[in-house]
Amino acid sequence: MGLTGLAIFKLLPKTNCGECGVPTCLAFAMALAAGKATLSQCPYVSNEAREALDAATAPPIKLVKMGSGDKVLAIGDEQVIFRHDKTFYHPTGIFIEVADNDANLAAKIDEINGIVIERVGQKYEVDGVAIANASGSADTFKAAAEAVAGKTDKAIILLTECPTCMEAAAGAIAARKPLLYAATADNYEKMVAVAKKVDAPLAVKGADLNAMAELVAKIDYKELVIDSGARQISQVIADQTQIRNGAVKKRFRPYGYPTIAFTTEADPAMEVLEAQAFISKYASIVVLKTTKTEYLMALFTWRSNLYTDPQKPIAVQPGVYAIGAANENSPVYITTNFSLTYYTVATEVESTRLPSYLIAFDTDGLSVMTAWAGGKFIGEAIGPWLKDSDINEKVKKKVLIIPGGVAAIKGKIEDLSGWEVMVGPRDSSGITSFAKLRLNV
Amino acid sequence: MPVEIYKDKFTGKVLEVILGATKEQGGTRAYTVKLGGSSTLPFLYYEGELPNRPVIAMEVWDIKPQWSSSFEPYYGDVWNDPVAWAKKAEEYGADVVYLKLMGADPELENSRSAADCAKLVKDVLAATGAPLMVEGPGFPEKDNDVLQAVAEAAAGENIALGAAEKDNYRGIAAAAMMGRHCIIGRSPLDINILKQLNIMITEMGVPINKVLNDPITSGLGYGIEYSFSVMERARWGALIGDKMMALPVVCLAGPEAWRGKEANAANADAGPGWGDEKDRGIIWEAMTAAALLQAGGDLLLMRHPEAAKLVRKQIEELAVPNKY
Numbered sequence: 001m002g003l004t005g006l007a008i009f010k011l012l013p014k015t016n017c018g019e020c021g022v023p024t025c026l027a028f029a030m031a032l033a034a035g036k037a038t039l040s041q042c043p044y045v046s047n048e049a050r051e052a053l054d055a056a057t058a059p060p061i062k063l064v065k066m067g068s069g070d071k072v073l074a075i076g077d078e079q080v081i082f083r084h085d086k087t088f089y090h091p092t093g094i095f096i097e098v099a100d101n102d103a104n105l106a107a108k109i110d111e112i113n114g115i116v117i118e119r120v121g122q123k124y125e126v127d128g129v130a131i132a133n134a135s136g137s138a139d140t141f142k143a144a145a146e147a148v149a150g151k152t153d154k155a156i157i158l159l160t161e162c163p164t165c166m167e168a169a170a171g172a173i174a175a176r177k178p179l180l181y182a183a184t185a186d187n188y189e190k191m192v193a194v195a196k197k198v199d200a201p202l203a204v205k206g207a208d209l210n211a212m213a214e215l216v217a218k219i220d221y222k223e224l225v226i227d228s229g230a231r232q233i234s235q236v237i238a239d240q241t242q243i244r245n246g247a248v249k250k251r252f253r254p255y256g257y258p259t260i261a262f263t264t265e266a267d268p269a270m271e272v273l274e275a276q277a278f279i280s281k282y283a284s285i286v287v288l289k290t291t292k293t294e295y296l297m298a299l300f301t302w303r304s305n306l307y308t309d310p311q312k313p314i315a316v317q318p319g320v321y322a323i324g325a326a327n328e329n330s331p332v333y334i335t336t337n338f339s340l341t342y343y344t345v346a347t348e349v350e351s352t353r354l355p356s357y358l359i360a361f362d363t364d365g366l367s368v369m370t371a372w373a374g375g376k377f378i379g380e381a382i383g384p385w386l387k388d389s390d391i392n393e394k395v396k397k398k399v400l401i402i403p404g405g406v407a408a409i410k411g412k413i414e415d416l417s418g419w420e421v422m423v424g425p426r427d428s429s430g431i432t433s434f435a436k437l438r439l440n441v
Numbered sequence: 442m443p444v445e446i447y448k449d450k451f452t453g454k455v456l457e458v459i460l461g462a463t464k465e466q467g468g469t470r471a472y473t474v475k476l477g478g479s480s481t482l483p484f485l486y487y488e489g490e491l492p493n494r495p496v497i498a499m500e501v502w503d504i505k506p507q508w509s510s511s512f513e514p515y516y517g518d519v520w521n522d523p524v525a526w527a528k529k530a531e532e533y534g535a536d537v538v539y540l541k542l543m544g545a546d547p548e549l550e551n552s553r554s555a556a557d558c559a560k561l562v563k564d565v566l567a568a569t570g571a572p573l574m575v576e577g578p579g580f581p582e583k584d585n586d587v588l589q590a591v592a593e594a595a596a597g598e599n600i601a602l603g604a605a606e607k608d609n610y611r612g613i614a615a616a617a618m619m620g621r622h623c624i625i626g627r628s629p630l631d632i633n634i635l636k637q638l639n640i641m642i643t644e645m646g647v648p649i650n651k652v653l654n655d656p657i658t659s660g661l662g663y664g665i666e667y668s669f670s671v672m673e674r675a676r677w678g679a680l681i682g683d684k685m686m687a688l689p690v691v692c693l694a695g696p697e698a699w700r701g702k703e704a705n706a707a708n709a710d711a712g713p714g715w716g717d718e719k720d721r722g723i724i725w726e727a728m729t730a731a732a733l734l735q736a737g738g739d740l741l742l743m744r745h746p747e748a749a750k751l752v753r754k755q756i757e758e759l760a761v762p763n764k765y
C-alpha cells in the first residue's frame with residue numbers, strides 16, 4: 001500500500017539473488033506493492049530501506065488507544081474514505097463533557113454511568129467522560145480527575161491548555177491512560193513532556209488545518225489525536241475530509257492520526273444532529289454535552305449502522321430459539337436470522353408473555369422481505385427444512401406462524417412440510433394483539 | 442509550508458431539476474424549487490459548486506393515517522381534510538408538499554377514484570403555493586390511472602409524479618410526459634437498477650432534467666446504512682461523469698423512520714434507556730434525515746413538523762461555505 005512497485009524497487013539491493021522466493025528484486029517489489037509479500041522475506045534489505053518501507057506500508061491512520069482495563073478505547077486505523085470501499089473499523093468514541101468545578105460532578109458521573117441503552121440485541125454505553133478545566137485551577141482539576149476516575153471505569157479525556165494543570169491531573173490518573181487535550185502552538189513542548197512522562201496519548205490542536213499540520217510535524221511523539229480547531233459544522237466537515245483524504249490517498253504523515261471533534265450547539269437535539277455529521281464524516285472521537293438518552297440512542301444507533309461491515313449483515317445463529325419456558329403446547333413463529341429482524345421479532349414475541357418457539361431461519365442474514373425477494377425465505381426452502389427439523393418433536397400442534405409480508409409462501413410450506421401455516425401480522429408490532437386474538441391458549 | 446489542499450477533480454455534476462412552475466412559467470406556484478446541481482460531494486464548498494441547498498418536502502395524506510399520537514397536536518384537526526393539511530404543512534415550513542394518495546388503495550372499502558384524486562390535487566394546488574409531488578397508492582394499475590388523471594389536472598404546474606419502478610414505469614412516464622411533469626424513479630437499493638431505470642424512463646421520451654431518483658430510504662436502525670452507501674456510490678458515479686446517475690436524490694426519511702419501533706413505542710413499551718417517547722420519535726426521524734443529507738440527499742420527505750424544523754436548522758448551518 002502507498003508506494004508503487006517501482007518506488008519500492010529503488011530501495012531493494014537489486015542483486016536478484018532470488019532468496020525471497022521470486023526470481024528478481026523487481027518481481028519482489030511488485031509483490032510487496034500488491035500486499036502479496038512481506039519485507040522480511042528478503043534477508044538483504046538495508047536498515048534505511050526497511051525504515052522507509054515500514055513507514056510507507058504503515059497503516060494510513062495510526063491506531064491509538066486510551067483508557068484501561070476492559071474499557072480500552074481503540075481509535076483510528078481506518079483505511080478507506082467510503083464505507084462501501086471496505087468498511088470502517090473503529091467506531092467513533094462518544095464522550096460527555098463535564099466541568100471540573102461542577103458542584104454536582106459526582107451525580108453527573110452517576111448519570112453518565114447509568115446510560116445503558118438496549119435495542120435489537122445491542123447495548124450502547126457512553127465511551128467516556130471529558131473533564132474540562134473550567135476552574136483554571138490545577139488543584140481543582142486534579143481533584144476532579146481523581147473523583148471521576150474513582151467513580152467510573154470509562155475512558156477519560158482531560159481538557160486543559162495549562163501544562164501545570166495537565167501535569168497535576170494526568171499524573172494523578174496516569175494508570176487510566178487518559179487522552180490529554182491539548183497541545184497547542186503555545187504549550188506543546190510542555191504538553192509533550194507531560195504526555196511522555198505519564199505515557200498517555202496527546203491531542204494536538206491547531207488554529208487551523210495548516211497550523212495543526214505544522215505543529216504535528218514538530219512534535220516528536222507518536223501517540224497523537226488531532227484537531228484542526230474548526231468548530232463551525234461545515235468547516236469541521238471540510239477539515240475532517242481533508243484529513244481523511246490526505247492520510248489515505250496521499251499518505252500525508254501529519255494527518256495520519258485519529259481526530260477529535262466538539263459540538264457547539266446549545267440545543268441538545270441540534271447537538272446530536274451535529275455529532276451525527278461529525279461521525280458521518282470521519283471523527284474518531286466526538287465530545288458532547290447532552291445526557292438525554294432518547295437523543296443519545298439515535299446517535300449510538302447511527303454510529304452502529306455506519307460502522308457495520310457492508311459486506312456482511314449482522315446475523316444470529318440460525319436455529320430454533322425458546323422464548324420463555326417454551327413447552328410442547330407453545331406456538332411456533334418463524335423469522336429470518338438477520339439480527340435486526342430476529343431481535344425485533346423476539347422482543348415482540350417476548351411481550352406476548354406466552355412461552356413460544358421462534359425459528360431464526362438461515363437467510364444469510366437478510367431481512368424477511370429482502371430474503372423473500374432474493375429467494376431465500378420461500379416455501380421451497382422452509383418446507384423441507386421444517387419437515388426434518390427437531391421442532392417436530394418439540395411441539396404437539398404443528399402450526400407455524402409466518403410474517404404477514406410473505407403470506408404468499410403459506411401454501412408451499414404446507415405442501416412441503418405437512419404443517420399448518422398461520423399468516424401473522426405484517427409488522428412484528430402486531431404480534432401481541434395477534435397472539436391475544438388468534439392464539440387461544 | 443502551507444498544507445496542500447486535497448481536491449478530487451470531478452468531470453461530472455448532478456443535473457438541476459426544477460419543481461413547480463410560477464405564473465410566468467405556465468403554472469400557479471408561488472415559487473419554484475431547484476434541486477441538484479452539485480459538482481462535488483455534500484457540503485465540500487471548497488471543492489466545487491453546490492448551488493442548491495437540500496430542501497424539505499412534507500408529507501400529506503388524503504386519508505387519516507394511523508400515526509403515532511405525537512402528530513395529534515400538529516395535524517389532529519386536519520386529518521380528514523387534505524387541503525387544510527397541505528396548508529398546515531406549508532405553515533410548518535415545507536418547501537414542497539408531498540401528497541400521498543393512500544385513499545386510492547384499491548383494497549380500501551371506499552377507494553378514491555382517479556377522478557377524485559385529480560380533483561383533490563386541483564384543490565390542493567388552489568390552496569397552496571408550494572411545488573407539489575404526488576405519489577400513488579403503490580398498486581401498479583391504480584397508480585397508472587390515478588397519476589394519469591392527476592397529471593392532466595395539474596398540467597402546467599410541473600409537479601412530480603411517483604413512484605415509477607422497473608416493472609411499472611411506462612404509464613407514469615407517459616403521464617409525466619403528457620403533462621410536462623417530473624417523475625420519481627424508485628429503485629430497490631441497487632445502483633445498477635437505478636441507472637437502468639433512468640435509461641428506460643428517458644428512452645420513453647421524458648427529458649432527463651425531469652427525473653428524480655428515490656434509491657429507497659431505510660430508516661435509522663433499519664437498514665439506513667444501505668441507503669447511505671448506495672447514495673454515496675451513485676453520487677460518486679455522477680461526479681465522475683455517469684449522466685444516468687446524475688439526478689437529484691429524494692429520501693423518504695419521515696415515512697421510513699416512523700416504521701421503527703424506536704420512533705413509536707409508548708413509554709410503557711419502550712426498551713431500556715429509550716427515554717421519553719415524544720422527543721424519541723422526533724429525533725429518530727431527524728437523525729434519519731440528517732444522516733442522509735451527508736450522503737447527498739437533495740430532497741428530504743419529512744413527517745413530523747418538529748423533526749423538519751431541526752433538520753432545516755441544520756441545513757442552514759451546513760450551507761455556510763467552508764473554504765481554504
Ligand code: B12
Pocket residue numbers: 313333334335336338340341344345365366367368369370371372373374375376401402403404405424425426427428429431628629630631634657658659660663664667697
Ligand atoms: C436493507 C434492504 C436491503 C439490503 C439487505 C439488508 C438485509 N440484511 O436484509 C440489500 C441492499 C442487500 C437488499 C437487497 C435486495 N433487496 Co432489499 N430492502 C432493504 C430495505 C430497505 C430494508 C429491509 C430491512 O432491513 N427491514 C427491516 C426488517 C426488520 O424488516 P423485516 O425483516 O421485513 O421484518 C419486519 C416484518 O417482516 C415483520 N416480521 C419479521 N419476521 C416476522 C415473523 C413473524 C411471525 C411476524 C408475524 C412478523 C415478522 O416484522 C419486522 C418489523 O416490522 C427494504 C425496504 C424497506 N424499507 O423495508 C428493501 C426490500 C425488502 N428489498 C427489496 C428487493 C427487491 C431487494 C433485491 C431483490 C433488490 C435487487 N435487485 O438487488 C435484493 C435481494 C438481495 C438478495 N441478493 O437476496 C424489496 C422487496 C420487494 C418485495 N416486496 O418483494 C424491498 C421491500 C424494497 C422495495 N420496495 O422494492 N435490500
Ligand code: SF4
Pocket residue numbers: 012013014015016017018019020021022023024025026028041042043044045
Ligand atoms: S531476496 Fe532481496 S535481494 Fe534477493 S531477489 Fe529478493 S528482493 Fe532481491
